[in-house]
Amino acid sequence: MTGPSDPARSAAGSGDGSPQGTDRTPSPAGSGGAGSVPGRSPQGAERTAAALSDPENRSAPEETPRRAPGPAGTTPPAGTATAGTATEAPGTESGRAPGTGSRTGSGRAPGTGPRTVRRTAAVLAVLAAGAVILAALNSGTRHGHLDPRSADPTGSRAVAELLKERGVTTRVVTTAREAADATGPRTTLLVTDPDRLGAGQRSAIRSAIDLSGGRTVLLAPGDHSLSDLSPGVRTEGDAGSDDLDPRCALPAATSAGRAGTGGDLRYTTALPGATACYPSGGHPTLLVLPTGTTGGDTVLLGSETILLNESLAEQGNASLALQLLGSRPDLVWYLPSLADADPGTGPGDQDKSLLELIPAGWSWALLQLFLAAALAALWRARRLGPLVTEKLPVAIRASEATEGRARLYRKAGARDRAATVLRAATRERLAALVGVPPTRAHDPAVLVPAVSARLTGEPRDVAALLFGTTPSDDAALVALADHLDALEREVRTS
Numbered sequence: 001m002t003g004p005s006d007p008a009r010s011a012a013g014s015g016d017g018s019p020q021g022t023d024r025t026p027s028p029a030g031s032g033g034a035g036s037v038p039g040r041s042p043q044g045a046e047r048t049a050a051a052l053s054d055p056e057n058r059s060a061p062e063e064t065p066r067r068a069p070g071p072a073g074t075t076p077p078a079g080t081a082t083a084g085t086a087t088e089a090p091g092t093e094s095g096r097a098p099g100t101g102s103r104t105g106s107g108r109a110p111g112t113g114p115r116t117v118r119r120t121a122a123v124l125a126v127l128a129a130g131a132v133i134l135a136a137l138n139s140g141t142r143h144g145h146l147d148p149r150s151a152d153p154t155g156s157r158a159v160a161e162l163l164k165e166r167g168v169t170t171r172v173v174t175t176a177r178e179a180a181d182a183t184g185p186r187t188t189l190l191v192t193d194p195d196r197l198g199a200g201q202r203s204a205i206r207s208a209i210d211l212s213g214g215r216t217v218l219l220a221p222g223d224h225s226l227s228d229l230s231p232g233v234r235t236e237g238d239a240g241s242d243d244l245d246p247r248c249a250l251p252a253a254t255s256a257g258r259a260g261t262g263g264d265l266r267y268t269t270a271l272p273g274a275t276a277c278y279p280s281g282g283h284p285t286l287l288v289l290p291t292g293t294t295g296g297d298t299v300l301l302g303s304e305t306i307l308l309n310e311s312l313a314e315q316g317n318a319s320l321a322l323q324l325l326g327s328r329p330d331l332v333w334y335l336p337s338l339a340d341a342d343p344g345t346g347p348g349d350q351d352k353s354l355l356e357l358i359p360a361g362w363s364w365a366l367l368q369l370f371l372a373a374a375l376a377a378l379w380r381a382r383r384l385g386p387l388v389t390e391k392l393p394v395a396i397r398a399s400e401a402t403e404g405r406a407r408l409y410r411k412a413g414a415r416d417r418a419a420t421v422l423r424a425a426t427r428e429r430l431a432a433l434v435g436v437p438p439t440r441a442h443d444p445a446v447l448v449p450a451v452s453a454r455l456t457g458e459p460r461d462v463a464a465l466l467f468g469t470t471p472s473d474d475a476a477l478v479a480l481a482d483h484l485d486a487l488e489r490e491v492r493t494s
Helices: 006-012 042-052 114-142 157-165 176-182 199-212 223-229 251-256 317-325 360-380 398-412 415-434 444-452 462-467 474-493
Strands: 169-173 187-191 215-219 233-238 265-269 275-280 283-290 297-301 330-334
Touching: 114 360, 157 169, 157 317, 169 176, 176 187, 176 199, 176 330, 187 199, 199 215, 199 223, 215 317, 223 233, 233 283, 251 317, 265 275, 398 415, 415 444, 415 462, 415 474, 444 462, 462 474
Parallel strands: 169 330, 187 215, 187 330, 215 297
Antiparallel strands: 233 265, 265 283, 275 283, 283 297
16 A cells, blocks of 8 residues: 655655666765765765855755665665755755845845935936026026116126216116106106006106106117107117117217127117117117107117126227216116016017026026936936746636635625626527527527527526526525526536
């Protein structure tokens, strides 16, 4: 009679296919040689030595279980000598390929640990901080634009200080009402951004031009503001060059000489008494127009270059700026603000795009952040390679999957869904048995007569079984499953 240990014995004895009764070969090292183990072959000794020198310090009995030694100088059968290591290489654990350690057993690929993630996050944080700092520095270059109190390159503090040395008092205002109230025969009114003014503000400035008897300087006005502030004048596009010659009889222009009045707007007019200076392509960039009040005039300057700190010392810019703004002892410097403008009346509300509304510094910052993100994606992107097939961690039996789904249906109380699935599956199987095409398996007019023709027992309501209503409770659902099973079994055996 075969004992319970026969399967293990047969598995162990099938290592080389030799029977247990074959002659045993004496060990060359003998039973008492140095470095030998009694009853072990040289291969077994080598395996024992390899196990003892394992880098993870595993003991020899874990890798190669010892058996009771046979007679002196003999070796056990070839199939039983390595029964403990028949399916694994020396120095490795079961189920793990040779050469792989247990220190990376977390399932994470080398090089993707928390330390690498922290380094990547630190690099991205440094890049983002640098981009924000650079954007802040760049966006500050236009802080105080044309402000007589600003020492920035685009400010106008230099010309204000020169005017102060010559006895001209500069007063900064930010509303059109303040500017109009401060004007008079001894006043020069400078409007730095006429196109920003709304209809109400332009009307106030126009009244000041007509009634003050002083000088009004409009800095680079466009057609939007010229229609109200200086009727009869229109623009003629941009000037071709930055530095131009005066070519007129205006004393301020002839004494200043060549100046940076170009690079922006040119004007044309047919008004009598107008003085045109610094022409570019036949159209002046500086116009002086007399006003209705005796002694008053209006100056249209097509470029702001001569007032900026960064360009005041070039050519005759300083001389021209001082003579245009210092002809009266008081200078009212009007800086239009958004709070003073009428909502929805500026030309930029319709002409400027979203990108134009973003400050220049932040546009560069967004570009740098985009480039940094692209470089980081290229650096850390997964390299494409061949597909690796992996064994599923567990194989689920079909019966277990069915039982699990049934439990979900029961927990959710989905008797309608469960009944629908049962009836649909039964109809498909019955259609194949009775010869109904699969496309007509769910048609009661076709399936019910075909199934009824195969029934030989007591009559049944086949239509109610296959196309009936939803069971009212769990017991009715179980009964429906039993009736469907009985119906299918009867059709199969008929």
